[in-house]
Amino acid sequence: MSRFLIVTLPLTGHAYRALAVADELSARGHEVAWCGSKAYFGPLLGPDATLFPAGTRTLRDQAGHGIAALKSLWEQYVIPMARFTLPAVNRAAGEYQPDMLVVDQHALAGALAAHRHGLPWATLVTEAMELTHPLAALPQVDAWVRSQIAALCQEVRLTDADFDPLFSPYLVIAFTTSALTGEQPFPGHFILVGPAMLERPRAFEWDLLDPARRKVLITVGTLATGLAGDFYQRAAAAVAPLRATVQAIIVGPPDLLPDAPGNVLVVPSVPMLALLPRLDAVISHGGMNTVSEALAHGVPLVLAPIRHDQPVVASQVVRAGAGIRVPFYRVRPSQLREAVVSILNDPSYRRAAKRIGESFAAAGGAPAAAARLERAVQAARLAIRGCPTPRVRGTRTMKPPFVPEMKISGRTDGGFSPQERHWWRPLLDH
Amino acid sequence: MTVEDITLADLVGALAAATGDDSLLSAGIGITTTLEGDLCFDSLDLAALGAVLRDRYGTTLDLVGYVAGLDIDEIIGLTVGDVAHYVIRCLMPSLRPETEQTQ
Numbered sequence: 456m457s458r459f460l461i462v463t464l465p466l467t468g469h470a471y472r473a474l475a476v477a478d479e480l481s482a483r484g485h486e487v488a489w490c491g492s493k494a495y496f497g498p499l500l501g502p503d504a505t506l507f508p509a510g511t512r513t514l515r516d517q518a519g520h521g522i523a524a525l526k527s528l529w530e531q532y533v534i535p536m537a538r539f540t541l542p543a544v545n546r547a548a549g550e551y552q553p554d555m556l557v558v559d560q561h562a563l564a565g566a567l568a569a570h571r572h573g574l575p576w577a578t579l580v581t582e583a584m585e586l587t588h589p590l591a592a593l594p595q596v597d598a599w600v601r602s603q604i605a606a607l608c609q610e611v612r613l614t615d616a617d618f619d620p621l622f623s624p625y626l627v628i629a630f631t632t633s634a635l636t637g638e639q640p641f642p643g644h645f646i647l648v649g650p651a652m653l654e655r656p657r658a659f660e661w662d663l664l665d666p667a668r669r670k671v672l673i674t675v676g677t678l679a680t681g682l683a684g685d686f687y688q689r690a691a692a693a694v695a696p697l698r699a700t701v702q703a704i705i706v707g708p709p710d711l712l713p714d715a716p717g718n719v720l721v722v723p724s725v726p727m728l729a730l731l732p733r734l735d736a737v738i739s740h741g742g743m744n745t746v747s748e749a750l751a752h753g754v755p756l757v758l759a760p761i762r763h764d765q766p767v768v769a770s771q772v773v774r775a776g777a778g779i780r781v782p783f784y785r786v787r788p789s790q791l792r793e794a795v796v797s798i799l800n801d802p803s804y805r806r807a808a809k810r811i812g813e814s815f816a817a818a819g820g821a822p823a824a825a826a827r828l829e830r831a832v833q834a835a836r837l838a839i840r841g842c843p844t845p846r847v848r849g850t851r852t853m854k855p856p857f858v859p860e861m862k863i864s865g866r867t868d869g870g871f872s873p874q875e876r877h878w879w880r881p882l883l884d885h
Numbered sequence: 886m887t888v889e890d891i892t893l894a895d896l897v898g899a900l901a902a903a904t905g906d907d908s909l910l911s912a913g914i915g916i917t918t919t920l921e922g923d924l925c926f927d928s929l930d931l932a933a934l935g936a937v938l939r940d941r942y943g944t945t946l947d948l949v950g951y952v953a954g955l956d957i958d959e960i961i962g963l964t965v966g967d968v969a970h971y972v973i974r975c976l977m978p979s980l981r982p983e984t985e986q987t988q
Contacts, residue, residue, distance in 0.1 A: 521921040523961045592928075595956040766927055784925035785906055 457832045458486045460553035462544055462565025463579070464536065465495035465511075467655075468676075468744040469559045472581045472630055474499065475651035476557065479825035490547040490565075491540070507547035509540040509564075520784070522596060524762035529603045537563035537607060544568040554832045558623070560585060563607065566620035570613055575835035577828055578622055580629035582743055583771065584764040585621050587636050626831040628824045630747065634814035635771040646827050649818030650747035657726040665702050668718070669735040669799055672725070674706040675761070676742040682761060684711045686783060690738060691719045693791035701799070704730075728752075736798045738791070740783065741765035741772075750777060753812040755804035757794045759783035776807035891942075891976075896969055899941065900924065903934035916966030938972060946975045 459480055463473040470491075477487045488505035489496055496506055512535075519527060541564040548556065548568045556576040558565030569576035580586050590597035604621070608614060617624075627645045629636075636647070664670065673690045675683045687705050694703040695716035702718050705711075709721045727745075731752035739745045741760040746768050749756055756778035758769040772778040779794040798804050819826075893916065901909040909924070920926040926934075935948030951971050952960060 520925060521927060521961070522957060523921060526957055526961065593953055593960065595954070596960065599957040760927070766929075780929070782904070782925070782927065782930065785904060 456484055456486065457554040457829065458488070458551065459555055459557050459828065460507075460547055460551050460565075461487060461489045461557045462540075462547075462562045462568070463489075463491060463559035463581075464562050465492045468742055469561070469579075469581045470496070470499060471653050471655070471744065472651045473557065473559060473579060475653045475821040476579070476628075476824045476828070478653070479651075479821040480828065483825055483829070485825075485829075488547065488551050488553070490544045505551075507543060507551065509543035512536070512539050520762045522593075525596070526599075528763055529600060533561050533563065534603055534607055537567065538610075540564040541567055541611065545571060548572045548574060555625075555828065555835065557828065560621055563604070563620045566618075566623070567608070567611055567613055570615070570618055570620075571611075575625045575831065575838075576623050577626035577628060577831055579824075580627060580631075582764040583631070583767040586629050586631070587639060587767070589764075589767045625835060626827060628827060630743070632811070632814040632818045634775055634811040635750075635768075637771075637774070644831075646823070647818055648823040648827075649815035649820050650744075650751055651821035651824060652728060652748055652751065654726060654728045655724075657724045659722065659726050659730065663720055664704075664733065668700055668702040670733055671701055671703045671736045671738060671795060671799075672706070672730065672734050673703055673738040674725075674745060675740040675759075676745055682783075683707050686759065687711055687721075689786065689788050690791060691715055692788035693795065694719060697792065697796070701795070736795060738795065741769040743768055746772060747815070750808050750811040751815045753805060753809035755798050755808040757781060757791065757798055759786060759791075775811055777804055777811055778808075779804075891969065891972060893965070893969070895941075896965055896972075899934060899937045900965070903937045904930055914965055916964060916969065918965045919961075920963050920965070920968070921961055934968070938968075942972055942976060946972065 459477070461473050461477055463469045477489075480487050486505075488507065489500060490507040491509050492511040493506060493508035494511040496504075500506060540562075544564040545568045549572065553574065556565050556569040556574055557579060558569065558576050559579050559581055561582065566576060566578070583589070588597075590600065604619075608618065608620070623644075625644060627641075629645065629647045630650050632647050632649050633639075641647070671694060673687065673694075675686060687707055691703070691705065691712055694701055695718065698716065698718040703720070704725065705715070705719060705721045706723070706725055707721060708723060712719070712721050715721050727748055731748060731754055734749075734752070734754050736757065737745065737749040737754055738757045738759070739749070741758040742765060746756060746758070750772070756772060758765075758772060758778050758780050759782065760766040760769040760780070761783050769778070769780045773780050779798060781791060781794055893914075897910060897914045900914065901907050914924075918924065920931070924930075931952060932949055935946070938948055939946045948968065948971065952963065955963065
C-alpha cells in the first residue's frame with residue numbers, strides 16, 4: 456500500500472483525469488489524498504475523501520484567444536494559482552507524507568512542493584500545450600513561458616537548474632496516444648495511456664433523440680460560455696437546412712438560442728459518455744476532454760479551436776484524418792455546414808476516429824496510469840537505497856530524478872525535518 | 886512590382902484572400918488593425934497570409950518565419966502596418982535586415 460497526494464486544478468478537464476486515476480489507485484488498495492480548493496473539490500470528491508483545503512480564489516476568466524490568451528493563462532491563472540496554493544500544498548506534503556505526489560502539469564505548486572520536500576512526484580499531462588512542444592515554432596514565446604516558470608521558482612527559492620515543474624523526472628503520464636501526437640519519441644519515463652474517462656452524471660431526456668436522423672453534438676466546453684452564443688447561432692444556422700437527416704444537440708443555456716431551429720435541441724448539459732455511442736459527429740472547440748471522449752467512441756469531429764492547446768489538439772486530429780478544422784470566430788454557417796456534411800458523408804473520418812479510439816483502448820487509460828504510479832513508487836524507493844538511477848536521455852526537460860544526496864553529508868538523524876526523516880526512513884532503518 | 890505600388894488596399898485584399906472572408910474588404914482595416922486581436926488571426930490564418938503574400942510579392946517573403954522571430958508582445962500587437970513594413974523590407978534589398986539577406 457502506498458500513499459498518493461494529488462494536486463490538480465479546479466477545472467473539469469484536469470480534475471476528472473486525476474479523479475479517474477485516483478479511483479483506480481483506491482481500487483488497488485492505495486491511500487489517496489487531495490490538495491485543492493475545498494469549494495471545488497469538496498463536492499467533487501464527496502465527504503469521505505481526504506482533502507487538504509487550499510482555499511478558493513477567484514481568478515479572472517480566461518478571455519481572448521491566440522497568444523494573448525496564452526499570456527493571460529500564465530500571468531493570470533497558472534502562476535497566481537501556484538503561488539496561492541503552494542503554502543497549502545507544502546503543508547499537505549509535510550503532514551500527509553505521501554510516497555508520491557501526483558501533479559497536474561499546470562498545477563505547478565504540486566511540483567514545487569514535491570521538490571521542496573524531496574518527495575518523488577509524477578506529472579499528469581492533461582493538455583496538449585507542452586507534451587509535443589508546439590511552442591518550439593515560436594521560440595521567443597516559448598522563452599517567455601519558461602521565464603515565467605523560472606521567476607516563480609526563483610521566488611520560492613527553488614533554483615536547481617535541473618528542476619522543471621512541467622515534467623517530472625520520475626514519471627510523466629499523458630492522456631493521449633501516438634495516434635494523436637505522431638510518432639515522435641518520448642523518454643522512457645513518459646507513458647501515453649490514452650484518455651482516463653469518468654462519466655459526469657447528468658439528466659437527459661433520451662426521448663427527444665430521433666432515431667431516424669443522424670446526430671451531431673455541438674459543444675464549446677465549460678470554459679468558453681461567454682463566447683458560445685454567437686458560435687452556437689452560426690452552428691444552429693449551419694445545421695437547420697439539414698433538418699431532414701440531421702438532429703443537433705447544442706450544450707449550453709437554452710436562453711442562448713431562444714429561436715432554435717426545429718432540429719436543434721438546446722440542453723444545459725449532457726451525459727457525454729452515455730450519449731457518444733449514439734452520435735455521428737461532434738462540433739467542438741477542441742478541448743482535450745471532449746475530443747478524446749469523442750475519439751474514444753470513434754466519433755469524428757469538426758473543430759473550431761479558440762485558444763490555448765485547442766489549436767494543437769485540432770491540428771493533431773486533422774493530421775490523423777479524424778476531423779476538419781474551421782476558424783472559430785470567422786466560420787460562416789455555410790462553411791460549417793459543408794464541414795459537417797463532409798464528416799457525416801465521408802467514411803474516412805469515422806474510420807480514422809475509430810483507429811484512434813482503438814489506440815486509446817489499447818493504451819490502458821487510468822488502470823495503466825495507476826500501474827505505472829505503483830512502479831514509480833517502487834523505483835523511487837530503490838533510488839533512495841542508493842541504487843544507481845538510470846540517466847534519462849532526452850530533450851530539454853529530461854533530467855535524472857532528483858535525489859538529495861547532499862542532505863546526507865554532515866547531518867545526523869536529529870538534523871532531519873519530519874519530511875526528510877520520512878524520505879530517508881528506508882535508509883535510516885538499515 | 887515596386888514598393889510604391891503596394892497600398893493598404895493591396896494588403897487588405899491579401900487578408901481577404903488568405904481568410905476567404907470578403908467582408909474584410911469593407912471592414913475599415915487600417916495600418917493599426919491588429920491581426921490577432923482585431924482580425925482573430927490564428928497560426929493557420931497567418932500561414933495562409935504568408936502564402937498569399939509570397940505568391941504576390943516573391944519568394945524572399947517568409948511571414949511565418951518573420952513572426953517566429955518576434956517576442957510575445959510583438960506577436961500579440963502585430964498590425965497590418967507591421968506586415969506592410971515587412972513586405973516592403975523584403976522587396977527593397979537595401980532595407981532588408983542582415984539576417985534576411987543572408988538567407
